[in-house]
Amino acid sequence: MTFLLGNLRLKLLAVAAATTLWATVAYTENPTQERTFQLSGTQIQHTAVPVGLVLIGDLPPVAVTVVGASDALRNFDPNASLRLSANFSGLHQGQQYVALVVTDTDPNTHLRQQPASIAVTVDQxxxxxxxxxxxxxxxxxxxxxxxxxxxxxxxxxxxxxxxxxxxxxxxxxxxxxxxxxxxxxxxxxxxxxxxxxxxxxxxxxxxxxxxxxxxxxDAVTEAKVAGWTLTGQPAPGYRVSNVTITPLEVSVTGLAATLDTIQQLQTDPVDISNATADVVKTVAVRLPAGVQDVSPKSVQVHVFIVKIPQPSP
Missing domain, CATH: 2.170.120.40 (YbbR-like domain)
Structure with missing residues (x-):
């Protein structure tokens, strides 16, 4: 009987030693650790700010320390497991501290350290x-x-x-x-x-x-020939012998593509009806569509009128 009891004690000691060894090995392979996570202030769930007030700036980041086995921390997702909440219903104008509640929903970890409050600034x-x-x-x-x-x-x-x-x-x-x-x-x-x-x-x-x-x-400026136009006819027995225009060219300002289509600028017509002598007129230069400016804006047209020689009797 004494032998059996002694043997039982040895067996119990062996079981205890094995259990201790197993726990030591398990802890060595999967030790308890802690990690600190920095959470954005946008993750803080809070009640509405009182009417007529508004927060200045963003809510501050929150540092939370979590403890757990190495395997648990390796798979720990702070965004999914940590809940941050605050009550803003009692805020007033100015800087103040608001209580912060942090909850760890992961059953394999627990909180070691977290801030008790956050600082906020409130304005009208x-x-x-x-x-x-x-x-x-x-x-x-x-x-x-x-x-x-x-x-x-x-x-x-x-x-x-x-x-x-x-x-x-x-x-x-x-x-x-x-x-x-x-x-x-x-x-x-x-x-x-x-x-x-x-x-x-x-x-x-x-x-x-x-x-x-x-x-x-951009507009460009080019020189263009100024033309002339006559209306009417000289008096019977007279004819036009020559027409001159001064200046012969004028400066035209406009888009290059527009100026490329212009060969000659027209002027107001000169009436020579029943003329028996030279007609000299200052007439305006007509501005074509798409042209911004012309210089000078008028020219002088000289129409030479001569008497038609009569045949000798």
Whole structure:
């Protein structure tokens, strides 16, 4: 009997030793560890801010330390397992701390360390009207120029923290590169402060505007011959012997493609009805369609009138 009891004690000691050895080996292969996760403030679920108030800036990031076995932490997804929540119903204007509740929903891990609160800054909610300006990027190709950029609507409504809305500038960005003619775009409206630093988190209405940009080719100036036109007939027994025009050429300004189609510029007609002597008139140069300017704007036309020789009797 004594032998059996002694043998039993040895067996129990062996089982205990084996259990301890197994636990040691298991811990060595899958030790308990901890990891700290940095969570974005956007993951904080919170109640609504009181009416008439608004948060300034984004919610701060939150560092949470989780403890668990190595295997559990290896498969741990902080975005799926950690829940962050805060109650914003009691917020007031100014900077303050709000209690933060962190919950770990993974049964294989637990929390070691997390912040008890987060700092937030609250301001009055205000709305202002801002005139939209255009920031032009790039440039039109050589030989072209911008005529106009029309914004519709010209103003937008901007809502946000009152302290951020003083002296703001609403703007859109338009890229001019490679454009050689009219184009239209609907860029998103941005808001920036006096130092040209963009302000995020504001509510802009409408969020986009229409910008119509007119681009034209540059005008060129070329010399063109000025022509003349006569109306009527000299008096009986008289005829036109010659016509001169001074100056013979005028400077015409317009698009190159338009000027290529013009061989001669017309002038107002000169009436020589019943003339018995030279007719000298200053007449206007007529501006063809598509031509921007002509210089000089008038020329002098000299019509030489001579008597028709009568045959000798």
């Amino acid at each position: 909610l205000a709305t202002v009207t801002a005139t939209v300006t255009v920031d032009q990027r790039g440039s039109v190709p050589v030989g072209f120029h911008e005529v106009s950029a029309v914004i519709d609507p010209k103003q937008v409504s901007v809502a946000g923290p009152k302290s951020l809305l003083a002296n703001i500038d609403a703007y859109v960005v338009i890229d001019l590169d490679s454009h050689q003619s009219f184009f239209q775009d609907s860029p998103v409206v941005g808001v920036r402060d006096q130092k040209k630093k963009p302000i995020q988190g504001l509510l802009i209405s409408p969020a986009t505007v229409t910008v119509k940009v007119t681009i034209q080719a």
